[in-house]
Amino acid sequence: MIDLLEPLRGPLLLGAAVTAGLQAGTYYTWASGVMPGLARVDDRTFVHAMQEMNVAIVNPVFLASFLGAPALAVAAALAVDAPVRPWAVAAAGLALATLIVTAAGNVPLNDALAQTGVRADFESAWVRLNAVRAVTSTASLACLAWAAWRS
Template structure:
């Protein structure tokens, strides 16, 4: 059971790291080419669409499963703890930076240039940080799986 939980945490972390990576290297650079209205309305649509059961399962499931794995895996515990801490940091970062920015974008009205200016650079910068943190968490869980197998 311990290996199953650890592998599930690793898979969930990999999926969420991949999502943030995709935003960093394709979604946001693609939207950056759009005019202000298209950018703002596109992000508003994405912010609504992403809150779905599949996203929430991976976004919250990765740190939850990693936390459970801390108690189930005595061997590679330092790697699992590090992965868990990094995945919790991803949730905290999202709650402290991205969700407030997304809410401000949603409530920002129709002054698209101003709404975009208050949102884009900060969101993009912190998403890169979030992608790096989540990827590091994934890497730690990979290390835990590898070291648990001998």
């Protein structure tokens, strides 16, 4: 399998790193700017803004990087040579962890906010989970960059 992917090694590492970077940038932006900004507004504004953003983010552009980051990281892990494979495998695991945290944590909180409109039950848990996503996606990017550099 690895021999079949050899010609794609560089493009897979590049694509995996770019999508990991897009994901890391998304979660970093939410952690460093969006949520601190929303923390300053009243409950009604906060809930309405989050509900609208949670609907708007489910779009082909976001989904391509959200699903593409772990898929390309797994493909890169299969394509790289043994010396850098542990870094690519770590990157894939971290990208998958980002997806799992989102699906198991952030999305249920988003759904609950859509139903209840209660900020107090949402904000602090969502911010913590987003910080985890920022760390896992950034670490995935770092592992992919290291694997690419060492390849």
